[in-house]
Amino acid sequence: MVDLFAQTLPHARAIHADMRTLDLGERFDAILAWNSFFHLGQDDQRAMFPIFAAHAAPKAALMFTSGTSDGEAWGHAVSEQVYHASLDPEEYRALLIANGFKVLSFRPDDPDCQGHSIWLARFIA
Template sequence: MSSPADQIIALYEQHARDWDLSRGRGLFEADWLDRFLGALPETPAAILDIGCGSAEPMARYCIEKGHRVTGVDASPSLIDICRSRFPDHDWLTSDMRAMSLGRHFHGLLAWDSFFHLGHDDQRRMFPIFRAHAAENAALMFTSGPAQGEAIGSFQDKPLYHGSLDPSEYRQLLDDNGFNVLSHIVEDPACGGHTIWLARLR
């Protein structure tokens, strides 16, 4: 029997419309998005949204600020929603763990997506981040507050979340050429999210 981590892609694909309807459009993440956009090496910038969902509200915010977004998600149905909303931007169906776009981006965003991966898959993502990062690129992602696993629920199905220890995230970032610009654990001003903002050296 597959683990909850292995079921994530199928869960989002099966319930793509439900997830889109349930995803709030109020952007409590705006302060952190502004920090991310402020760390981009140039503007307008090319942004890679990894696990982009239905493109709202995160990608929309970046687009409305004048940036070019390429969104990647493993759910074809979510990518279809993205294409219907923002047809002038690039939307690709791909598992982030196998992502190899042959392009570099000024900003990489993995908000509420990367943390659905198991521990080893998260470790393997950092060279993938590096391979898609332009010079001085900004990287922002969310994680858990400490090493562990947590199982939530979506549509009465288990929803997996995994996290490494913060010291390991710092080491992985450093090993792959990123300096941490800002990190906060369970930010009360951002819905309790644990956030990492880094820049490629």
């Protein structure tokens, strides 16, 4: 995927890294964890919120996808089994607030977005 990104946008910077240990030393106006964040275990998801905050510029937007309730599940992508985990939406809300984000929207199973559950928050710390 990084190679495809680089081919499509050759002048843009593409970084391949483990999000759980990410420390780029810079802040961004937008952070997107789309169809990636929910492949982490629950404890790893909890640990991501300080990482999101460390990379958020003032008023940065954070958007990520999650499940709709606390739990773990296995699904399929092409012919591979893939792991999914989610926290309870109220725990996501509490983690966002505790790490300096204001929740702008949570759309569970959004029919306008192929059934994804989408969070949008703004960094206000």
